[in-house]
Amino acid sequence: MRAVFGLVLVAGLALAGFAVYMAKNYISGYQNELAAANAAKAQIIQTVEVIVAKRPLRYGEVLKTEDVRWAKWPEDSLPEGVFKAVDDLFPDPKNPDMRRIVLRAMEPNEAVMAIKVTEPGEDAGLTSRLKKGMRAFTIKVDVATGVSGFLRPGDVVDVYWTGEIGTGTRNDRREVTKLIQPNIQLIAVDQTANGDDAEATIARTVTVTANSQQVAALAQAQASGRLSLALVGAEDDTVAQSVEVDMRSLLGIKEAEQIKEEQVAQSEKVCTIRNRRGSEVVQIPIPCTN
Structure with a gap:
């Protein structure tokens, strides 16, 4: 009986140790996954929805609601003048006098900016380009x-x-x-x-x-x-x-007056040489050779 009791005790301890080992591994794996999820969450870039071109748009085209769509854009790198609301881009879509005209070509998925379209109802002529x-x-x-x-x-x-x-x-x-x-x-x-x-x-x-x-x-x-x-x-x-x-x-042709002035300046120019006589320096005039 004592031998059987000892075997049962040893088996129970082994099972308990195995259970503790498995639980520890499970908790450690869960903690690692939780840490990885938190790290990934910290790297998520905050975005905001802006209006972008749905198709290629060329200069002079009338911008319509079906020409644009929503797209997510990184919030910390938004271009200046983007549109975040439909009402800002199309104040009155049904009124032809409030239409916008494309001033600069845009490719699909390119953000629509105020500098690329006219003001509502403004003509796309030269007056819109004059500051x-x-x-x-x-x-x-x-x-x-x-x-x-x-x-x-x-x-x-x-x-x-x-x-x-x-x-x-x-x-x-x-x-x-x-x-x-x-x-x-x-x-x-x-x-x-x-x-x-x-x-x-x-x-x-x-x-x-x-x-x-x-x-x-x-x-x-x-x-x-x-x-x-x-x-x-x-x-x-x-x-x-x-x-x-x-x-x-x-x-490289010189004027006659300029030549004459240079000749007069040359004739008035005095050239000298210096000679040292003891502690005294004497300047002696000589003909200018150049």
Whole structure:
């Protein structure tokens, strides 16, 4: 009997130890899963629903409710001007006078922003692209002065003027080319304000945005000479300095008066050499050889 009792006791202790071992493993696994779930929850990015394009939208299209949809967007990286409510984008969808028109091309799933569409009821013409205090001015161009057709609305150009300056006498007049307006933005090429067209076209006119003073300068320059455009690089943030070139400076030809002044200055120039005599330094005039 004692042997049987001992065997039963040993078996009971073994079973109890096994049960404790299994329970410990289960609790440890549960704790690990709980910790992993908490870590994953901490990495979840907070999102907010915004309105995005459902299909490709091009410049000049009327934006309709069926052209957009909702999409989740990371809350900490929302672009400026996104729409979070339908009423903000479409104040009155049934009223044609309150429609919005696409100003910039949008691809599917791209957020609709205020800068890419007109205000409700606003026309998509040039007036919507003019900032406060700015005016639209048209410049005549050709294949040479218009950068061979590579200009697009939204590009930035430098404007150069070529014409004659000087007094009324014929001998005193000279033709010069001068930079008159740096960093002027184009808002239309011919009758097109769509900057998404990648095809090069030879334009006859370009329209720029400028303030009143710049408009007056461009009008006077266009009436008194020829205007040429130089395309500025997309990432070029340098400020162009004053530039003026005429035929004489281009070829390195000096004016007669300038030559005479240099000759007079040369004749008046005194050259010397220094000689040391003991502790005294003596300067002796000599003919200038150069």
